[in-house]
Amino acid sequence: MSPVQTAVTGSEFLGERREPLEALAEFYCALNARDMALMEAQWGASPSAEMDNPLGGIRRGWDDIRAVYEKLFAAPREYRFEFWDYTLHRQGEVFWVVGRERGYLETAEGRMELAIRTSRLFRWDGVRWRQVHHHGSIEYPEMLAAYQAAVLGKVSVPV
Numbered sequence: 001m002s003p004v005q006t007a008v009t010g011s012e013f014l015g016e017r018r019e020p021l022e023a024l025a026e027f028y029c030a031l032n033a034r035d036m037a038l039m040e041a042q043w044g045a046s047p048s049a050e051m052d053n054p055l056g057g058i059r060r061g062w063d064d065i066r067a068v069y070e071k072l073f074a075a076p077r078e079y080r081f082e083f084w085d086y087t088l089h090r091q092g093e094v095f096w097v098v099g100r101e102r103g104y105l106e107t108a109e110g111r112m113e114l115a116i117r118t119s120r121l122f123r124w125d126g127v128r129w130r131q132v133h134h135h136g137s138i139e140y141p142e143m144l145a146a147y148q149a150a151v152l153g154k155v156s157v158p159v
Contacts, residue, residue, distance in 0.1 A: 003099065007084040020088060020095040023122050023129035032080055034073040040066065044130035053136040054116065054144055055151055075151050077106035083118065093124040101136065107150045114138070114147060 008021065010028030017023055023042075030038035043049050045062040052058045056068035072079075086099025101116040121133035138144040 001087050003085050003087050005085060007082040007102075008086075009082045017128050020090060020097075020122065020129060023095075023131070024083065024088075024097060024120070027120070027131060028081065028083060031069075031072075036066070036069065036073060039069055042131055044125065044132075046130065046132060049130075049132050051134045053134060054138050054147060072151055075105070077150075079103060079105040081114070094121065095129070096121040096133075105147065105150055107146075112143075112146055112150060114143065115140070 008024050008028055010025055010030070010032045012021075012025040014026050014029065015022045017026055026038065027042050029035070030042055040062065043062055043065060047061040047063075049062055049065055050058070050060050051065045051068065053068065055072060056065070059065045059068055081101050081103035083097070083099055083101055086097050088097050089095060096119060098119045099117075101114070101118045103114045103116075105112045105114060116136045116138050118136045119134070120131055122129040123132045124130075138147065
């Protein structure tokens with residue numbers, strides 16, 4: 001399977017959200033528009049959802065996941081993310097994507113370019129696709145520390 005290089009940005013036609021790519025595009029639409037209502041619908045407010053990402057560590061349940069998005073959405077400066085270099089896999093009522101996010105976050109010092117390895121898992125609930133798992137990793141320690149500092153106000157301590 002060759003990785004798809006066309007980026008999913010959230011500005012694609014979302015349709016009825018019955019196709020996996022429509023659900024994926026909906027996530028990036030909610031993320032880039034800072035739309036908490038759409039993000040909650042995307043995750044389905046599930047208590048069994050799990051997320052492991054650079055801003056929140058491991059979060060379980062929508063209430064914990066929501067807190068991470070609230071911090072990002074409250075960031076005072078512009079940001080934008082897209083998903084690319086990915087493969088999509090489907091098995092019955094589950095699909096998952098494995099690829100890369102790229103994007104930027106404006107900071108007081110200028111534009112910070114971001115590169116994040118990302119996987120997302122969705123489950124069909126009989127009505128629509130709901131995200132149930134996300135994992136994201138930033139492989140460059142300096143980029144991770146700068147991103148966390150910009151959004152969370154954290155200062156990392158070298159190990």
